[in-house]
Amino acid sequence: MAFRSVSRLRHILRDANGPSSSWRGLGFTENRRSVTYMPRPGDGSPRAVTLIPGDGIGPLVTGAVQQVMEAMHAPVYFETYEVHGDMTTVPQEVIDSIRRNKVCLKGGLATPVGGGVSSLNVQLRKELDLYASLVNCFNLPGLPTRHENVDIVVVRENTEGEYSGLEHEVVPGVVESLKVMTKFCSERIAKYAFEYAYLNNRKKVTAVHKANIMKLADGLFLESCREVSTKYPGIKYNEIIVDNCCMQLVSKPEQFDVMVTPNLYGNLVANTAAGIAGGTGVMPGGNVGQDHAIFEQGASAGNVGNEKIVQQKKANPVALLLSSAMMLRHLQFPSFADRLETSVKRVIAEGKCMTKDLGGNSTTQEVVDEVIAKLD
Incomplete structure (x- = not known):
């Protein structure tokens, strides 16, 4: 009986009318998706996010996101807090909100x-130990630039x-x-960069680096990167001196992947x-640690704009x-995230x-x- 049932199921699935009608015969809808993300109970609950509008164009672009x-x-x-760059310290209630x-x-x-x-x-980065800064610089279709096929992720030690x-x-x-470098921080930023590369294909x-001059400090950083690289044999690893890196960036940026x-x-x-790929106004970024994360405009140049842009309300929210x-x-x-990113790319x-x-x-x-x- 069990064998006949299995045979019958196979016959239905191979029905001459096609797979869609067969699935309808079994009670399934034609456009049902396979499971791609299985949330834990509670993952779909609304999440509180601390919001700092900031200075200059900050209130304009954070208002756009809202x-x-x-x-x-x-x-x-959002839980909104007023923080400005001319304050001597970040208010404790803001730190508490981000921790929460x-x-x-x-x-x-x-x-x-x-x-x-x-x-x-x-x-903020030190208080919350946001040791990794990540900036994604990539070409956006519809935005002309001098170079094509640019898709660079810069992972920067933050503390x-x-x-x-x-x-x-x-x-x-x-x-x-004093330029302070420790083995612990060099290793964890190297590990984060390789983990990011591994998980994002x-x-x-x-x-x-600049280890040719700062042989101890940058030498320690390179030593850590080399050690971590041996644990990720599927990812190619290379090194470049920072001045040569800048020259290579403006001449052939497509050679870089994760930095x-x-x-x-x-x-x-x-x-x-960011300037190569379309400007600071379109490059996303964030700062992340073991427990907390702050998301902001990826490239810092011009992140508060100028007074004229603020008055005209023409800040770029992308x-x-x-x-x-x-x-x-x-x-x-x-x-x-996909809906938002797709919509922004369509506008550009x-x-x-x-x-x-x-x-x-x-x-x-x-x-x-x-x-x-x-x-959508």
Whole structure:
């Protein structure tokens, strides 16, 4: 009896009327998807996200994200806090909110030049141990650039190096600044870069350094990268000196895949790659640690814009919209991330609604309205 039942099932599946009618005969719908993501109970509950609008264009672009999230009924809600770059420290209630929610979306925070005022961006990264900065620089269809086939991920160590902030005036007119590098932090950023490459089907990791001059500090970083690379035999590993790296970036950027860098080099490399691939206004990014993550515009140059852009309300929201798509994936809401990313790419590909930095004259709100109109 069991054998006849199996034979009968096979006969139905091979029915001459085709597979779709056979499945309908078994009671299945024609367009049913296979299971691609099996959430744990509770994964679909709305998540709280700490929101820091920031300075300059920050409130404009974070407001754009809020509008799009609401339009697509994304399962997130925001706890908003006012933080500005001229504050001496990040308010404790903001730190507590990020610790509680695990995730933050942030506009740009202005960092005063000189004067001994510490960067709040650096404070946040150190306080929450957001040791990895990730910036994805890639060509967007419809946005003309000098180079094609650019798809670079810059993984930057976020807590050490020149950004340690350990500097003092030894005697009047003589300042000493310490570049701190440890084996622990070098190993974990190298491991993160290789894990990212492995999980995202990337083929190569390039370590960027200046070990020919800073033989101990950058030498330690290279040593860590080499050790970690042996544990990922399927991923090609190579090294490049930072000055040669910048030259290669502007001449042949398509040769790079994932790049892992110490702190200062990563900032320079990420902004250079962003400029090559279409500008800082379209490059997403985030900062992540073991327990917390902050998503923001990927390249720091121009992340607060200028007063004229703010007054005209013509800030480009694309970078933060794509960063919020990264955030949705981080929160395990991949379908919402795909919808948002697809809509933004459609707007860019169409080319009718572009801000000034992309060759158009649209306002932030006009871009937002177009993104919402193209949501599936």
